[in-house]
Amino acid sequence: MIKNxxxxxxxxxxxxxxxxxxxxxxxxxxxxxxxxxxxxxLINFEENNSNIISGNKIKNIVGYKPSDKFSKVxxxxxxxxxxxxxxxxxxxxxxxxxxxxxxxxxxxxIELLAEPKIDGISASLKYVNGKxxxxxxxxDGNYGEEISENLATIKDIPKVLSKPHSGELIVRxxxxxxxxxxxxxxxxxxxxxNAASGSLRQKxxxxxxxxxxxxxxxxxxxxxxxxxxxxxDFLKKLKDFGFxxxxxxxxxxNENELxxxxxxxxxxxxxxxxxxxxxxxxxNDFKLQQRLGNLTNSPRWAIxxxxxxxxxxxxxxxxxxQVGRTGALTPxxxxxxxxxxxxxxxxxxxxxxxxxLRKDIRVNDTVIVQRAGDVIxxxxxVDLTKRQKTxxxxxxxxxxxxxxxTVKEFNETTKKYDAVRRCPDKGYDCNLITKEKLKHYVSKDxxxxxxxxxxxxxxxxxxxxLKLPQDIYKLDFNKISKxxxxxxxxxxxxxxxxxxxxxxxxxxxxFSLGIRHIGQENAKILARFFxxxxxxxxxxxxxxxxxxxxxxxxxxxxxQVKSLKNxxxxxxxxxxxxxxxxxxxxxxxxxxxxxKFINQTFMFTGGMSKMSRSEAKKIVENEGGKVLGSPSKKxxxxxxxxxxxxxxxxxxxKEIGVKVxxxxxxxxxxxx
Ligand code: IVH
Numbered sequence: 001m002i003k004n005x006x007x008x009x010x011x012x013x014x015x016x017x018x019x020x021x022x023x024x025x026x027x028x029x030x031x032x033x034x035x036x037x038x039x040x041x042l043i044n045f046e047e048n049n050s051n052i053i054s055g056n057k058i059k060n061i062v063g064y065k066p067s068d069k070f071s072k073v074x075x076x077x078x079x080x081x082x083x084x085x086x087x088x089x090x091x092x093x094x095x096x097x098x099x100x101x102x103x104x105x106x107x108x109x110i111e112l113l114a115e116p117k118i119d120g121i122s123a124s125l126k127y128v129n130g131k132x133x134x135x136x137x138x139x140d141g142n143y144g145e146e147i148s149e150n151l152a153t154i155k156d157i158p159k160v161l162s163k164p165h166s167g168e169l170i171v172r173x174x175x176x177x178x179x180x181x182x183x184x185x186x187x188x189x190x191x192x193x194n195a196a197s198g199s200l201r202q203k204x205x206x207x208x209x210x211x212x213x214x215x216x217x218x219x220x221x222x223x224x225x226x227x228x229x230x231x232x233d234f235l236k237k238l239k240d241f242g243f244x245x246x247x248x249x250x251x252x253x254n255e256n257e258l259x260x261x262x263x264x265x266x267x268x269x270x271x272x273x274x275x276x277x278x279x280x281x282x283x284n285d286f287k288l289q290q291r292l293g294n295l296t297n298s299p300r301w302a303i304x305x306x307x308x309x310x311x312x313x314x315x316x317x318x319x320x321x322q323v324g325r326t327g328a329l330t331p332x333x334x335x336x337x338x339x340x341x342x343x344x345x346x347x348x349x350x351x352x353x354x355x356x357l358r359k360d361i362r363v364n365d366t367v368i369v370q371r372a373g374d375v376i377x378x379x380x381x382v383d384l385t386k387r388q389k390t391x392x393x394x395x396x397x398x399x400x401x402x403x404x405x406t407v408k409e410f411n412e413t414t415k416k417y418d419a420v421r422r423c424p425d426k427g428y429d430c431n432l433i434t435k436e437k438l439k440h441y442v443s444k445d446x447x448x449x450x451x452x453x454x455x456x457x458x459x460x461x462x463x464x465x466l467k468l469p470q471d472i473y474k475l476d477f478n479k480i481s482k483x484x485x486x487x488x489x490x491x492x493x494x495x496x497x498x499x500x501x502x503x504x505x506x507x508x509x510x511f512s513l514g515i516r517h518i519g520q521e522n523a524k525i526l527a528r529f530f531x532x533x534x535x536x537x538x539x540x541x542x543x544x545x546x547x548x549x550x551x552x553x554x555x556x557x558x559x560q561v562k563s564l565k566n567x568x569x570x571x572x573x574x575x576x577x578x579x580x581x582x583x584x585x586x587x588x589x590x591x592x593x594x595x596k597f598i599n600q601t602f603m604f605t606g607g608m609s610k611m612s613r614s615e616a617k618k619i620v621e622n623e624g625g626k627v628l629g630s631p632s633k634k635x636x637x638x639x640x641x642x643x644x645x646x647x648x649x650x651x652x653x654k655e656i657g658v659k660v661x662x663x664x665x666x667x668x669x670x671x672x
Contacts, residue, residue: 002045005052009484015042015058016485055485056455070137070145070201075124076170077221079138081297082117082280082304086372091258094303098283101292101300103612111284113231114261115249117304118216119275120176121197123151127169130161137200140444141297150200151175153209156216162242169224171243173217175200178273181212192275214274217243225286232284251284258305266307278306291611293618296520297445309372310341313383316365319350319394321401323432325440326516327423329406331356331396333367333379340371348377353396354419362391396421402430427573428468435461437514441469445520446512447504450497451490459483469512470579472498503585506533513577517563525555528626533586540568540577554617554627595624600636603628603653606645608663610672619670631658639666 002008015038042058085091099108124144126134135151136144151157154175161169177185177192177199189195199211217238219231228234235245248265252258262279269276283289283301292300314335322330331350338345348369350356359381361367366386371377400406400423407424408417428434439457442449452472460466463483465475475498481491504512507527511520518526529550530536538546547565550556567573602620604613604627616639617627628635631653638653642663650660661669 002041005049008042008045008049008053011038012042012058012485015039016487020487020489055459070147072139072143073134073136073146074143075136075139075141076126076223078141078294079122079124079144079172080141080294080299082302083298084278084375085303085305086309086375088255088259090303091255091305094281095255097300098292101612101614102288103608103610103615109254110288111230112252112258112281113235113249113284114252114258115218115246115280115282116265116272116276117278117280117306118174118176118218118246119193119277120174120216121193121200123147123173123175123200123215125151125157125171125173127161127165127171129167130163130165132157132159140448145201147200149205150202150208151215153205154213154215156214156244158242163240165241169227170221171217171238171241172219172221173215173243175213175215176274177212178214179275180273185211215244216246218246218280219282222290225290229286230284231282231286231289234286252281262305269307276307278304280304291615293622296524306372309370311368311370311380312338312340312345314338314345314348314367314369316361316363316367316379318363319356321397323400323402323423323430323436325433325436325514327400327426327430327433329397329400329421329423331394333361335367335369335379338369340369340377343371345369345371345377348379350379352419353421356394356396362387362393364388364391400430400432402432404430427567427570428576429570429572431467434468438466438469440514441512442472446508446514447501448508449501451494452498468576468579470576470583473502473583502583503587505587506530506536506589509533509580509584509586510536513567513580515563515567517560522556522560525553526550527589529553530589532588533581537577537581539564540574542569552628552630552632554629556629595622597623597625600625601628601634602626602637602639603631603635603649603658604639604641605649606641606663607643608639608641608666609643610667616666623670631656637661639663 002011018035018038039058046053046057085094095109096106098104098110099106102110104110122138124136124138125132126136132152133148134146135148135157137147138144152159175196177196179192182189182192182195185195189198195211196213199208199213202208218235220227220234228237232249232251235249239245248268250257250261252261258281265276265279281303283292289299289301294300314337316333316335318334320332320334322332324330329352331353333348333350335346335348348367350361355361359379361379361382366383368380368383369377370380398406398421402423404423404426406421408419408421410417423430423433426433428437435457438461439454441447442452442457449472457466460475465480466472475495477491477495480486480494481488505527507520507524510518510526511523526536530538542565547561550561550564551558568577597620602616602625604616607613608616620627631638631649633656635653635656635658638650638658638660640650640660640662653660666672
């Protein structure tokens with residue numbers, strides 16, 4: 001039993017050292033039982049004294065963050081995550097997007113392959129001429145950690161394929177621990193997924209082999225699609241090669257079958273010996289998968305249908321306002337902690353002020369809270385039978401906690417005022433927006449600074465170590481090494497990962513700035529257009545022409561242009577931008593060297609019969625070309641689709657010497 005905070009702090013330090021020895025240095029210095037007792041004591045103390053504990057809780061520490069113990073390897077093709085579907089409408093929208101992109105009739109239902117979504121850790125395996133040669137973790141999707149030996153300890157992963165295969169083969173799948181095996185492990189880990197992750201990150205593969213990991217193979221990369229025609233056939237092939245594939249995969253032809261299968265697997269869920277958190281639907285035809293291609297983070301050809309939300313009952317203690325990166329004020333209910341589906345929930349979103357009024361939610365009310373997958377838990381409704389006299393209406397503040405008056409924006413499309421109240425977009429002038437911008441700046445898809453996660457940002461922010469992004473490059477690592485939960489090794493690691501990310505591609509840098517309405521796709525379009533940070537810098541002059549030039553870009557509209565201007569007009573934002581570019585090495589945007597449309601620009605008018613505009617755009621961009629939204633002197637080709645092309649555009653284009661191609665010419669040009 002730990003008696004007071006002083007003892008807790010002392011023992012926490014000892015525990016962190018043990019952890020480092022065990023996981024990172026691979027030198028366990030105490031026996032498992034002593035380690036477990038110490039851990040339990042610390043967690044107990046944290047649970048009973050949550051009001052006085054600051055910093056990272058022992059409960060949340062999974063293993064010890066590896067330093068640079070695994071080398072980084074680039075994936076042959078990025079390992080992506082999946083978009084989520086929760087409702088029938090989301091599924092309908094998925095079908096709609098598929099049909100729109102492939103230019104199919106709206107009532108077409110292309111064949112899908114449904115498979116349980118295993119809640120484990122993904123891995124990518126490389127075979128050459130039938131022999132296992134390398135295994136990589138997902139990492140940031142682009143680069144993974146080389147964990148070949150650790151993966152090789154898994155029995156389900158064949159070291160030599162059972163059937164001959166010449167050349168390279170990439171097999172992707174999920175590493176997991178069976179529920180039954182997890183039960184017999186010591187309770188060092190909160191759940192099977194954490195256990196699998198901790199086990200795979202062992203420096204010494206002998207330690208991995210002690211933990212019974214399993215593997216379900218589920219797919220490959222586009223490059224290996226020539227082996228068979230369909231996803232379902234590929235699974236059969238994987239089985240022949242000696243892999244374990246999930247026995248519950250099923251071909252789906254319409255919503256009805258999809259619904260039956262979903263319900264069937266949801267009922268089976270508890271009795272399966274592995275954790276699943278939904279069903280993945282994949283377009284079964286490999287050719288169609290390739291035509292659909294990928295967005296930055298997720299494929300267009302697949303979606304995860306998450307299991308329905310789990311609910312819990314709790315009481316609202318108070319309502320706080322959180323300010324998001326884009327200035328949105330979100331009311332958050334602080335509730336009595338409640339366990340919902342294995343996760344302890346103590347915050348739930350109330351969305352916005354209208355929702356609070358509509359649901360008549362008050363402080364001290366008993367409420368139903370729901371949690372679905374990794375989505376933020378939300379308050380669904382009030383249990384009015386439990387309302388007491390002490391319940392208090394919440395008065396929504398008209399000011400942002402930073403002091404600025406808030407606004408509700410007028411939405412030109414819906415012709416209504418937004419429900420969301422915002423701190424006007426003054427960027428880095430609002431300290432709360434700035435804190436969120438910082439979290440965005442360091443995040444995986446942005447600068448990707450390992451070891452500088454949301455919690456660390458919060459902590460450094462509170463300690464006044466970080467107030468603006470450029471402060472990251474002035475951090476005092478000596479001071480950091482002395483903070484609670486830190487040491488010389490972790491401070492050094494942080495320093496290294498900051499140094500490592502100082503060289504950054506232009507599109508990532510633009511995305512990192514966290515400018516409203518400039519997501520990853522827009523950042524790429526801008527990088528492609530400006531090519532270098534010096535060109536991009538022209539935006540800081542705020543000359544109208546620089547901005548009107550952007551309108552011609554397909555994918556950039558008024559909203560984005562206004563937002564960019566609004567960002568760079570602000571002096572603080574400009575200063576942050578300038579300081580950042582002086583600290584970083586921003587790599588010019590490079591066009592893919594291979595494509596046949598390098599340095600060429602296209603514009604489309606009219607509909608085509610065999611493909612959608614989006615697919616045509618994807619083809620141009622994959623081949624290194626650019627698609628413009630309006631004719632200009634820079635335009636090389638205008639493609640005139642057979643269905644209702646705009647004659648005016650064609651004439652305009654001809655006048656300025658642009659080559660006009662028919663739909664047929666276009667198909668010929670791209671060998672479609
Ligand atoms: S297919 C994203 N199939 O879910 C590319 N993924 O949230 C296509 N996952 O990182 C993935 N079970 O590791 C696919 N049967 C399954 C899966 C599965 C689990 C994981 C996968 C991915 C994550 C996305």
